[in-house]
Amino acid sequence: MPEKHxxxxxxxVTPWGSFSWGYSDVGADIFVGLGLVLGAAAGxxxxxxxxxxxxYVCIGLAYTELxxxxxxxxxxxxxxxxxxxxxxxxxxxxxxxxDFTIDVTLFxxxxxxxxxxxxPVLLNPIHPWIHFIAVFGLIAGLCLLNVLGVRExxxxxxxxxxxxxxSETSILFFGFLFxxxxxxxxxxxxxxxxxxxxxxxxxxxxxxxxxxxxxxxQAAQETQRPxxxxxxxxxxxxxxxxxxxxxxxxLALGMVxxxxxxxxxxxxxxxxxxxxxxxxxxxKAVALLAKEVPYFGALAALYVPILGAILLLISSNSxxxxxxxxxxxxxxxxxxxxxxxxxxxxxxxxxxxxxxxxAIAVVELVFAAWPSLDPGAAAFYAKFFHGEGGIGFLGDLYxxxxxxxxxxxxxxxxxxxxxxPLSPRKFRxxxxxxMTYKGERVLFPVIGVLGFMGxxxxxxxxxxxxxxxxxxxxxxxxxxxxxxVIYRRNKGLPVFGSAPHDWRHEQIGILRDAGELELMDExxxxxxxxxxxxxTEAR
Amino acid sequence: MIAVNPIGAVIALALVxxxxxxxxxxxxxPISKVQEIARxxxxxxxxxxxxxxxxxxxxxxxxxxxxxxxxxAKGERSELLAIYVVSVPYSLPPDAEMTDEERRALDxxxxxxxxxxxxxxxxxxxxxxxxxxxxxxxxxxxxxxANLIVLGSFRxxxxxxxxxxxxxxxxxxxxxxxxxxxxxxxxxNLLVDQLGFEQVEQGEKAP
Numbered sequence: 001m002p003e004k005h006x007x008x009x010x011x012x013v014t015p016w017g018s019f020s021w022g023y024s025d026v027g028a029d030i031f032v033g034l035g036l037v038l039g040a041a042a043g044x045x046x047x048x049x050x051x052x053x054x055x056y057v058c059i060g061l062a063y064t065e066l067x068x069x070x071x072x073x074x075x076x077x078x079x080x081x082x083x084x085x086x087x088x089x090x091x092x093x094x095x096x097x098x099d100f101t102i103d104v105t106l107f108x109x110x111x112x113x114x115x116x117x118x119x120p121v122l123l124n125p126i127h128p129w130i131h132f133i134a135v136f137g138l139i140a141g142l143c144l145l146n147v148l149g150v151r152e153x154x155x156x157x158x159x160x161x162x163x164x165x166x167s168e169t170s171i172l173f174f175g176f177l178f179x180x181x182x183x184x185x186x187x188x189x190x191x192x193x194x195x196x197x198x199x200x201x202x203x204x205x206x207x208x209x210x211x212x213x214x215x216x217x218q219a220a221q222e223t224q225r226p227x228x229x230x231x232x233x234x235x236x237x238x239x240x241x242x243x244x245x246x247x248x249x250x251l252a253l254g255m256v257x258x259x260x261x262x263x264x265x266x267x268x269x270x271x272x273x274x275x276x277x278x279x280x281x282x283x284k285a286v287a288l289l290a291k292e293v294p295y296f297g298a299l300a301a302l303y304v305p306i307l308g309a310i311l312l313l314i315s316s317n318s319x320x321x322x323x324x325x326x327x328x329x330x331x332x333x334x335x336x337x338x339x340x341x342x343x344x345x346x347x348x349x350x351x352x353x354x355x356x357x358x359a360i361a362v363v364e365l366v367f368a369a370w371p372s373l374d375p376g377a378a379a380f381y382a383k384f385f386h387g388e389g390g391i392g393f394l395g396d397l398y399x400x401x402x403x404x405x406x407x408x409x410x411x412x413x414x415x416x417x418x419x420x421p422l423s424p425r426k427f428r429x430x431x432x433x434x435m436t437y438k439g440e441r442v443l444f445p446v447i448g449v450l451g452f453m454g455x456x457x458x459x460x461x462x463x464x465x466x467x468x469x470x471x472x473x474x475x476x477x478x479x480x481x482x483x484x485v486i487y488r489r490n491k492g493l494p495v496f497g498s499a500p501h502d503w504r505h506e507q508i509g510i511l512r513d514a515g516e517l518e519l520m521d522e523x524x525x526x527x528x529x530x531x532x533x534x535x536t537e538a539r
Numbered sequence: 540m541i542a543v544n545p546i547g548a549v550i551a552l553a554l555v556x557x558x559x560x561x562x563x564x565x566x567x568x569p570i571s572k573v574q575e576i577a578r579x580x581x582x583x584x585x586x587x588x589x590x591x592x593x594x595x596x597x598x599x600x601x602x603x604x605x606x607x608x609x610x611x612a613k614g615e616r617s618e619l620l621a622i623y624v625v626s627v628p629y630s631l632p633p634d635a636e637m638t639d640e641e642r643r644a645l646d647x648x649x650x651x652x653x654x655x656x657x658x659x660x661x662x663x664x665x666x667x668x669x670x671x672x673x674x675x676x677x678x679x680x681x682x683x684x685a686n687l688i689v690l691g692s693f694r695x696x697x698x699x700x701x702x703x704x705x706x707x708x709x710x711x712x713x714x715x716x717x718x719x720x721x722x723x724x725x726x727x728n729l730l731v732d733q734l735g736f737e738q739v740e741q742g743e744k745a746p
Contacts, residue, residue, distance in 0.1 A: 180547035236565035
């Protein structure tokens with residue numbers, strides 16, 4: 001939230017910078033999601049991606065409208081706090097924090113998987129400790145770099161994103177051109193259609209291919225002309241990722257591989273999508289698929305694992321600084337203890353926050369890797385959690401955190417449309433029902449309701465289909481609730497109510513600081529038309 | 540042998556077009572009113588400073604404006620011409636030798652060259668003998684199709700308190716292009732000190 005007496009963040013993020021900021025987070029998701037979805041939803045993987053994709057479009061539109069209307073750091077947590085109050089704002093922010101910590105572990109894990117394509121020893125089933133130590137090393141390294149204040153530059157992010165867009169477009173272009181057979185796609189879909197349970201499982205995994213739009217909102221306060229730029233970068237990101245997810249899933253189901261697919265562990269022949277979705281390969285499915293694209297695969301085999309690993313590492317890093325950033329914003333809003341705002345004197349970074357959330361990421365890593373490291377744990381997981389673990393466990397929690405926070409974001413969108421109709425919306429989600437609420441003409445967002453139902457169904461799928469996720473996810477929320485209650489009571493603040501906020505005054509400051517002067521004039525004019533004296537005072 | 544399936548080919552092309560079109564659209568957001576004003580001003584500046592003439596004469600002191608013109612020319616990649624107009628009185632023939640005045644012209648244009656070299660731009664210089672400084676400047680501006688004439692102030696202006704001589708006023712009134720007149724305030728120096736002009740000028744004179 002802007003404070004007049006504090007120096008403002010410099011608005012230096014350009015449209016491409018804003019896009020690449022989101023892309024380096026969301027773009028990496030398909031590298032993880034594709035294999036998981038293929039393994040779960042089999043011949044209906046494209047349908048799972050389509051369902052999650054439709055929900056994702058609704059989420060994207062909601063984020064686009066909210067980030068353009070309220071261009072401040074904090075993202076989903078801020079929107080929910082503003083629309084639904086402090087308590088639900090905390091829950092949404094806490095769920096996002098879960099996602100960011102999972103982000104750190106999941107993408108570091110997958111980064112090692114991709115690197116294993118060039119350094120095979122990293123993924124040796126006989127020595128699972130090597131993989132564990134490599135992932136742990138990456139997390140510790142990112143933690144150290146962030147504590148020291150070293151970050152990849154926006155330029156580096158931009159270049160990697162550009163390379164990846166070119167690379168993924170090329171993989172898909174040559175894949176469809178040389179190897180796609182529509183009849184094979186139809187055959188796979190008809191003969192390999194999964195059970196309803198597996199389709200729900202696949203849909204809940206598919207949503208993780210679309211998590212990360214939050215990053216664009218997080219960067220809103222540093223983006224040039226956010227109300228104009230963010231809608232474009234968000235929509236472009238939504239479309240690009242959606243195109244890739246649908247194209248990859250359809251290609252994987254209908255592609256004739258360049259080489260013979262190796263048999264499974266039992267020696268049975270397997271199809272391309274089965275090979276990509278099995279437990280050994282689901283962490284590096286995109287690299288393997290790229291290698292199987294005729295002709296282009298020879299080149300792709302050389303660079304896709306490296307490019308994928310870099311993108312995944314950037315995404316993992318965005319989890320490290322994203323979690324400390326959102327914890328800072330939450331502490332600033334008095335939703336978390338001020339310790340998360342504390343900046344290390346020597347390094348001038350929120351070291352406590354960074355180390356705390358990296359430690360949580362390591363705990364998550366231990367939970368995920370335990371069955372592969374200890375046969376006793378494997379038996380325990382098999383008995384109580386249907387053998388869930390590894391990247392699947394991380395995917396569960398990732399889907400749980402995202403679905404929870406997105407559910408609240410939809411509710412916040414609806415609440416803000418009703419309670420704050422005067423804030424100018426440079427981008428407004430289409431399909432609205434005009435109505436009168438508390439004497440004001442408001443536009444009720446139909447897509448907000450549809451999106452809420454969609455994401456809620458994914459949350460239900462996650463809870464129903466993930467044995468470990470349905471325990472760990474709610475446990476995280478309960479832990480957060482306990483911290484919140486203790487903190488708010490100590491501070492004499494209401495637990496379920498909200499601390500007093502002057503949102504109108506704040507909104508004027510937000511628009512002025514964002515350089516959206518025309519929108520500020522519009523807002524003041526609306527206020528003046530309704531309450532002349534108050535508008536003058538606010539100015 | 541790999542065969543291309545027509546449906547696959549259509550999807551491949553559609554995919555590339557969709558991604559390219561999306562990114563192109565994203566990178567061209569509508570501009571705000573403030574940006575529109577800034578863009579118009581930049582376009583105007585580009586048009587304005589395509590070709591710049593800096594004028595020196597016995598009565599017009601433009602050293603300080605030379606530094607400014609050099610900066611402008613560097614930023615906008617303009618053509619820059621510095622002229623010194625030697626005014627020949629009617630009592631002398633047009634090609635009369637004006638030794639002192641020509642020496643001053645050499646000093647002024649030499650200093651201008653030094654400033655241009657320091658700013659890393661190309662500068663053409665020209666000494667012109669004329670009966671009327673105003674007419675000479677207007678003729679050269681026409682010949683060069685100048686977009687901008689840069690003038691300093693009246694040499695005696697600091698003492699008389701009237702920084703614009705009649706010549707400067709007439710040039711400004713009759714020029715077919717834009718004119719910038721740099722008037723030093725009572726204690727002003729404009730950009731002279733910043734670019735070390737005085738040292739350069741003195742350095743040229745020293746031997």
